[in-house]
Amino acid sequence: MPKRAEKNSDLKLPPELLDLLAGNEEVELEDVEMIIDELQFLFQPGVMPAVQRMVPSLKGKPKSLLDAPFTLPVQKYPAQIVEVTLGATKSEGGSRGRSITVGGEKSPAFYTFENPIPNPPIVSFDVFDSKVPLPKAVKTNFKDVLDDPAAWAKFCVDKYGADMITLHLVSIDPLNDKPSTPAEAAKTVEEILQAVDVPLIVGGCGDPEKDLAVFEKVTAAAAGERLLISTVTLDMDIEKSAKLIKEHGHVALAFSPMDLNQARELNRRLFEFLPKEQIIMDTTTAALGYGLDYAYTIMERARLAGLMGDPELQQPMSSGTTNAWAAREAWQKMDPQWNPRELRGPLWETVTALTLLLAGVDVFMMMHPAAVKTLRSTISKLTAKRGKGDPEKVANWMAAKF
Amino acid sequence: MTERIVKRGMKQLSPIDVYTLLPKTNCKECGEENCIAFATKVVNREVSVDQCPPLLTKKYEKNYMQLKEMLKPAVKEVTVGADDNAVKIGGKLIMYRHEFTYFNPTAIAIDVTDEMSDEELADRVKKTEEFTYTYIGNDLRLQMVAIRSTSSDPDKFKAAVKKVAEKSKLPIILCSSDSAVMESGLMAIPEARPLIYTATKDNWKEMAELALMYKCPLAVSAPNDLNLLRSLVKTLKEYGIEDLVLDPGTFPSEGLADTVNNFTMLRRAACSMDDELVGYPLIGTPIVAWTESASSPTVSAWKEAQVASMLITRFADILILHGTDGWALLPLTVLRQNIYTDPRKPVAVEAGLRTVGSPDENSPVLMTSNFALTYYTVEQDVESADKSAYILVVDSEGTAIDSGVAGRKLTAETVADAIKESKLEEKVKHRKLIIPGKAARISGEIQELSNWEVLVGPRDSSGIPKFLRDKWK
Numbered sequence: 001m002p003k004r005a006e007k008n009s010d011l012k013l014p015p016e017l018l019d020l021l022a023g024n025e026e027v028e029l030e031d032v033e034m035i036i037d038e039l040q041f042l043f044q045p046g047v048m049p050a051v052q053r054m055v056p057s058l059k060g061k062p063k064s065l066l067d068a069p070f071t072l073p074v075q076k077y078p079a080q081i082v083e084v085t086l087g088a089t090k091s092e093g094g095s096r097g098r099s100i101t102v103g104g105e106k107s108p109a110f111y112t113f114e115n116p117i118p119n120p121p122i123v124s125f126d127v128f129d130s131k132v133p134l135p136k137a138v139k140t141n142f143k144d145v146l147d148d149p150a151a152w153a154k155f156c157v158d159k160y161g162a163d164m165i166t167l168h169l170v171s172i173d174p175l176n177d178k179p180s181t182p183a184e185a186a187k188t189v190e191e192i193l194q195a196v197d198v199p200l201i202v203g204g205c206g207d208p209e210k211d212l213a214v215f216e217k218v219t220a221a222a223a224g225e226r227l228l229i230s231t232v233t234l235d236m237d238i239e240k241s242a243k244l245i246k247e248h249g250h251v252a253l254a255f256s257p258m259d260l261n262q263a264r265e266l267n268r269r270l271f272e273f274l275p276k277e278q279i280i281m282d283t284t285t286a287a288l289g290y291g292l293d294y295a296y297t298i299m300e301r302a303r304l305a306g307l308m309g310d311p312e313l314q315q316p317m318s319s320g321t322t323n324a325w326a327a328r329e330a331w332q333k334m335d336p337q338w339n340p341r342e343l344r345g346p347l348w349e350t351v352t353a354l355t356l357l358l359a360g361v362d363v364f365m366m367m368h369p370a371a372v373k374t375l376r377s378t379i380s381k382l383t384a385k386r387g388k389g390d391p392e393k394v395a396n397w398m399a400a401k402f
Numbered sequence: 403m404t405e406r407i408v409k410r411g412m413k414q415l416s417p418i419d420v421y422t423l424l425p426k427t428n429c430k431e432c433g434e435e436n437c438i439a440f441a442t443k444v445v446n447r448e449v450s451v452d453q454c455p456p457l458l459t460k461k462y463e464k465n466y467m468q469l470k471e472m473l474k475p476a477v478k479e480v481t482v483g484a485d486d487n488a489v490k491i492g493g494k495l496i497m498y499r500h501e502f503t504y505f506n507p508t509a510i511a512i513d514v515t516d517e518m519s520d521e522e523l524a525d526r527v528k529k530t531e532e533f534t535y536t537y538i539g540n541d542l543r544l545q546m547v548a549i550r551s552t553s554s555d556p557d558k559f560k561a562a563v564k565k566v567a568e569k570s571k572l573p574i575i576l577c578s579s580d581s582a583v584m585e586s587g588l589m590a591i592p593e594a595r596p597l598i599y600t601a602t603k604d605n606w607k608e609m610a611e612l613a614l615m616y617k618c619p620l621a622v623s624a625p626n627d628l629n630l631l632r633s634l635v636k637t638l639k640e641y642g643i644e645d646l647v648l649d650p651g652t653f654p655s656e657g658l659a660d661t662v663n664n665f666t667m668l669r670r671a672a673c674s675m676d677d678e679l680v681g682y683p684l685i686g687t688p689i690v691a692w693t694e695s696a697s698s699p700t701v702s703a704w705k706e707a708q709v710a711s712m713l714i715t716r717f718a719d720i721l722i723l724h725g726t727d728g729w730a731l732l733p734l735t736v737l738r739q740n741i742y743t744d745p746r747k748p749v750a751v752e753a754g755l756r757t758v759g760s761p762d763e764n765s766p767v768l769m770t771s772n773f774a775l776t777y778y779t780v781e782q783d784v785e786s787a788d789k790s791a792y793i794l795v796v797d798s799e800g801t802a803i804d805s806g807v808a809g810r811k812l813t814a815e816t817v818a819d820a821i822k823e824s825k826l827e828e829k830v831k832h833r834k835l836i837i838p839g840k841a842a843r844i845s846g847e848i849q850e851l852s853n854w855e856v857l858v859g860p861r862d863s864s865g866i867p868k869f870l871r872d873k874w875k
Contacts, residue, residue, distance in 0.1 A: 390657065
């Protein structure tokens with residue numbers, strides 16, 4: 001840097017300082033000029049110590065590690081997510097082996113540097129009360145029980161340790177050839193309650209009138225069991241549904257089609273008849289590759305808004321993660337490079353679930369045992385205390401042979 | 403340079419903030435009608451201020467610097483590689499995608515080692531380079547090759563780097579903690595601007611010298627120690643390194659909570675707390691999953707994909723992977739595409755009649771919903787059928803077919819109305835409507851209300867070409 005040294009030499013600075021500047025390739029010219037100006041101004045014979053004190057402040061290649069600790073970026077949130085309990089034990093007025101509480105978050109999903117996870121998210125296995133088209137990869141796992149919802153539910157609990165079961169009453173759909181009646185549907189619910197002792201989610205067919213008629217029977221038949229009734233929507237008779245759910249001690253699953261304003265409106269209307277502790281919301285799950293980005297962002301926004309104080313978005317969230325199988329890449333035959341689909345499919349469901357887990361979902365309705373297993377193990381790892389990551393363990397991957 | 407304007411987020415920055423600093427002459431040299439239109443595009447990140455010629459003159463130097471500072475992203479944009487094949491990473495303006503949109507999708511690198519046989523190395527590089535999947539009009543690809551020194555032999559590393567560079571133009575990540583090995587690798591590709599992985603508390607000085615000498619971006623690793631990581635960044639910054647990439651460590655099993663928290667904390671500190679020392683791209687190494695004991699490679703690949711997917715969602719700007727299986731890479735590249743899609747774009751497309759090719763009075767009519775993803779998928783499939791056709795897009799309030807039918811957003815009435823409004827009866831001689839298999843339940847009602855014959859098509863639109871071949875004669 002002879003040019004700069006020349007320039008500086010006009011200022012008649014002490015040689016040590018000149019050396020420092022000359023050896024410093026990284027100082028911006030403007031900075032140097034500014035410092036020189038200041039020095040010039042300050043520089044008077046006989047005040048050498050002052051100049052020396054300034055020397056360390058000049059930038060140069062550091063010879064040892066500089067200390068710059070990280071400040072945890074902790075934020076305060078004015079509100080928290082409501083806690084909702086699903087299932088009721090004998091002492092709680094039902095017949096379940098245990099009840100499960102979800103929600104209660106005080107921070108965005110798994111920001112455990114701020115707050116611990118009050119209640120880990122839970123996974124429920126799907127069971128259908130009549131034949132539905134299922135992908136082969138899923139079907140093979142349940143092939144012996146597909147015709148018997150009670151056996152199917154029991155199989156999920158016994159074989160896969162299911163924490164919850166979702167019974168989808170698809171047989172009631174008025175568009176079917178022979179839709180089953182509300183009484184028949186209630187009977188199936190009772191059979192499941194007999195077969196397993198985990199908390200239950202009961203789903204309708206999506207027809208607002210028929211669903212309500214079925215819920216009327218089901219809520220009464222399973223009074224006190226604290227079922228999650230799936231779903232209550234804006235086009236239903238909300239007052240009637242909410243009153244049924246309240247009267248018989250269940251929980252409403254408030255479903256809205258990927259629209260935060262509708263989610264708010266539905267919750268607001270439910271609040272008129274139901275305590276907050278009896279409402280979970282579902283803002284719609286789209287499959288990976290088929291709108292997962294919208295589903296993810298709506299959920300993330302809902303959770304952040306709830307924590308920031310929006311009283312209409314503070315309910316725990318549920319996701320119909322099985323929708324992942326609507327993506328053709330999850331099930332269809334493809335060129336050999338993408339095979340086997342027996343792995344591609346369950347990973348598709350897994351990735352959909354993991355993404356929504358990070359958006360804040362509390363209840364997952366899922367299908368493939370491998371996807372469920374992965375999600376559950378991820379939840380337990382993320383819920384664990386921080387500080388377990390041992391640097392030694394990852395230090396050598398670069399040179400490792402595998 | 404001293405006054406830092408903390409107005410980077412989209413919420414705070416308005417077109418007026420930018421306009422005030424522009425020449426305000428409405429000279430149109432940038433191609434816009436006037437300066438305010440240009441300012442709006444600048445705020446929306448559609449154009450760079452560099453496209454305003456007068457601003458680049460001496461007269462506006464100060465304004466230019468001020469604008470640059472004002473528009474600087476919370477996460478620095480770093481370029482890996484040289485020339486046309488360079489990949490940009492980082493450049494993030496915001497933490498949550500709904501606040502604006504994410505730029506520069508997570509770059510995915512596949513590894514090779516300096517002890518692999520020539521065939522294996524060539525095969526892995528080829529797989530990386532040729533990976534392509536077409537997803538709603540976009541080609542999903544892999545971006546980089548990571549070369550690891552498992553031999554610790556500088557000459558072997560150099561030879562491996564040469565081989566990769568001869569076979570591929572993809573940007574390279576050089577992986578070794580030994581600076582002598584690293585230097586040897588850099589000598590093989592002195593102009594290629596690879597990412598040097600990595601500087602640690604033990605080798606930072608030597609790696610910094612190499613980064614300066616070869617003008618390369620430098621990764622900084624401090625597994626699960628953000629104090630050390632930030633200290634290293636401060637030190638390296640003062641050392642003169644401008645382009646850094648931060649590695650807080652990736653723990654696939656024990657310590658996963660640390661990984662997710664560390665990535666989250668670093669990004670929040672950069673975006674919300676204006677901590678410039680951590681405002682750099684983040685690198686994740688799901689490849690670590692392969693060092694853990696597993697019963698089979700499939701288990702390792704599964705675990706790797708699991709961690710990688712979480713890090714795509716949680717802020718990783720580069721990922722190094724080992725698995726090359728399509729079943730694992732496909733969901734990851736699709737997820738990346740989803741997360742990096744601009745959320746400001748609408749979910750629904752406009753309802754109405756669309757054409758594929760040049761349909762005539764005998765062409766088939768296919769009905770679908772106006773959910774954007776459904777529509778684009780159907781459109782692509784109809785195009786691949788190589789037959790001119792009409793697509794009747796019914797307003798299902800932006801829902802997909804199955805949820806639209808279940809939620810009564812897509813009903814026989816809406817379909818019958820759409821037929822009427824589209825004036826299809828004047829356009830085709832036949833009265834046959836092909837509906838999606840997932841809407842089969844309402845086929846009878848549609849037939850009744852519209853007086854059109856309904857043909858129930860495949861449940862998935864990928865079956866459309868075959869359906870048209872077999873059923874539309």
